[in-house]
Amino acid sequence: MNIVIIGGDAAGMSAAMQIVRAQPKWQITVLEKGAIYSYGQCGLPYYIGGIIKSHNELIVRAREVFQDRYGIDARIYHEVKEINHKKQRVIGTYHEGNSAKNFSLPYDKLIVASGASPVMPPFTGKNLAGIHVLKTIPDAQKIIDELTSNVLNVTVIGAGYIGLEVTENLVASGRKVTLIDAADQIGSSIYESDISEKIKQEAVKNGAEVLLSTSVSGFEGDGQVERVITDNGPLETDMVIVAAGIKPNTDFFTNTDIHLHQSGAIVVNPYMETTLPHVYAAGDCATHYHRLKQRDDYIPLGTHANKQGRIAGANVAGNRKAFKGVVGSAIVKFFDVTIGKTGLNEKEATELGIACCKLSYTTTTHASYYPGNNQLFIHMIKNRDTDVLLGVQAVGAIGVDKRIDVAATALYHEMTTEDLENLDLSYAPPFNSTWDPIQQGARRL
Ligand SMILES: Cc1cc2nc3c(=O)[nH]c(=O)nc-3n(C[C@H](O)[C@H](O)[C@H](O)COP(=O)(O)OP(=O)(O)OC[C@H]3O[C@@H](n4cnc5c(N)ncnc54)[C@H](O)[C@@H]3O)c2cc1C
Structure with missing residues (x-):
């Protein structure tokens, strides 16, 4: 064969x-x-930021x-x-x-x-030197090679996962980063607006400038990119990373x-x-x-x-197996917080004709009396008619991954909020509250 x-x-x-x-x-x-062959593209932003020292580690x-x-x-x-x-x-x-x-x-x-492949919108001047996409090891290498001490201002276009990770890593390398997106919130097709707002606050807290509702039309420069042209005026820049989606x-x-x-x-x-x-x-x-x-x-x-x-x-090879599908889980680190999501957001549920109930709440990752206790902000939605969980999004310094993965498992099995409330999740003060943050939300919702 x-x-x-x-x-x-x-x-x-x-x-x-x-x-x-x-x-x-x-x-x-x-x-x-x-x-x-066979390399971890997901590590490329960290290669640019110097956390991963050699591209060989990605292979x-x-x-x-x-x-x-x-x-x-x-x-x-x-x-x-x-x-x-x-x-x-x-x-x-x-x-x-x-x-x-x-x-x-x-x-x-x-x-x-x-x-x-990364999408490069039909920007004018898109072939000027210093304009990059990030998809492969050679793409990352080109960016690293050009990140000389003369490159002080970098513009990142597109505030999706890759745009966020690149922003964090460039800020960590000492550059002033401007993150631009045409939408009025970060990750507009993914996150609920209150989650997006937390991401924006994290960017600003760490010194990145965020320009939302800003459309880029092109670039100007003499051989090398010097300006990004937007509908809110031009911006001086030394380098551009376009993270505007893939095709x-x-x-x-x-x-x-x-x-x-x-x-x-x-x-x-x-x-x-x-x-x-x-x-x-x-x-x-x-x-x-x-x-x-x-x-x-x-x-x-x-x-x-x-x-x-x-x-x-x-x-x-003759071993019949089926792909069981996805529930829409994703996670990203952004400076000092983790942002996780699984399932539908409210807009997606509404587009599917599902009436939903929602709850946003701030809670803590583990028992309040135990040191190292952190805040967790959670957004949860369920089907109003059936009580089946529809989606969870969370932002926090620690504990987001665990809650999102529990919720993803609940979504896979079409659990109701009552099922979620009844799960036997592990508890001791250094790890959790007697009621896990996800169960607190399920109970209230
Ligand atoms: C910066 C970055 C960060 C990411 N972070 C995450 C993350 O945190 N979590 C996550 O789950 N995913 C992440 N991803 C996405 C993840 O890397 C991709 O989903 C994954 O690599 C897809 O694997 P693939 O084999 O389908 O495609 P690819 O990895 O794109 O591989 C396709 C291969 O096909 C080759 N090819 C294309 N066309 C042809 C052709 N005509 N002839 C011959 N060869 C061809 C390409 O050269 C390529 O090597 C990230 C991606 C990037 C770029």
Whole structure:
């Protein structure tokens, strides 16, 4: 059996390892357009900030390991340009030095794990030096190399997870950072407004400037970026990081009738099968079934890419497994706080026609008499008619991760607030209150 995988990172190599283990005699060819395999993109902001000293620390398994230990034909600089699904072939270009050669490879089964690319809006002057996106190790390296002592002011465009992490790391490196977003709140499609406000306060407390309701139209400079042009006037800058979202890498399907989601992601069923025969997809290039919305969604995250890749590989290797979907969990560190969320926000629930009750409250992470007790701000919503929990968001210095993961488990099992209240959660004064913060909210809601 001849398996071809497009993309050598999280989803692609998770799939490859399942096949190698289940079917050691099968031929596996991975086509990767870059030169680096299987690395932790999630660590890139911390590489820029110097917390991670070398990009080698981000590499989970080097290409040589896949080749030498597992017998995978792991190619580099092989960019897929077209799929001919009737002839079951992948067609593309292989770059070697300055020359490019074409290739055409047959497959019995194809796994598409091509991920997503950062969006660069049609800003004027976007090709000036000093304007960056952050997606790969070479992207991070370029930013680090240009962060000389002359770079004092950096503008980050887009206040999503990546924008926040980059802001924190650049502030830590001593730069004055301006974070710009066109929306009127941070993470507008993700967070409730009271959570967004806490994030903004944290940014300001740490010396970052936050400009909301501010649209960027372009950049100016003499070869090098010097100004960001916004609808509120120009801003002096020495460097720009654009973190304005990502787009699935699916252009090579143009000549096929594969079913794509409105986001451009490849629609997959629970077995990671696409609408083309013998073609599977996983990770940032594919859809993610949302258990609460009960429909396909696009939530490109590393956790989903690893799970979906593993499931795609298992199914290709003959071990039928289903992806059970996501509930919308995410977490981010921002200076001294953690912001976590799981499930729906109020806007999403309303759009789904669900009437909800909400509660925002400030509580403490553990018994008030025990030292190190911290404040936790929580926003919780439930279905007004069924009492089923719909979503939890939390901000605090400690204890956010634990509460979000408990809530995510409750969401997966469609628990009511009463079920949540009845959970047997661990308690001793250094760790919790007799009533866990999540149970306090469930009780009150
Ligand atoms: C800065 C940053 C921080 C992040 N932080 C988090 C986090 O904290 N938590 C979290 O869950 N997720 C995080 N993510 C997201 C996470 O990294 C991705 O969800 C994950 O890498 C997706 O894996 P993937 O294998 O689907 O795609 P990718 O990692 O994008 O890999 C796809 C591979 O396919 C290759 N490719 C693309 N097109 C072609 C082609 N035509 N031919 C051949 N090869 C091709 C690419 O070069 C790439 O190597 C972060 C991402 C970034 C950039």
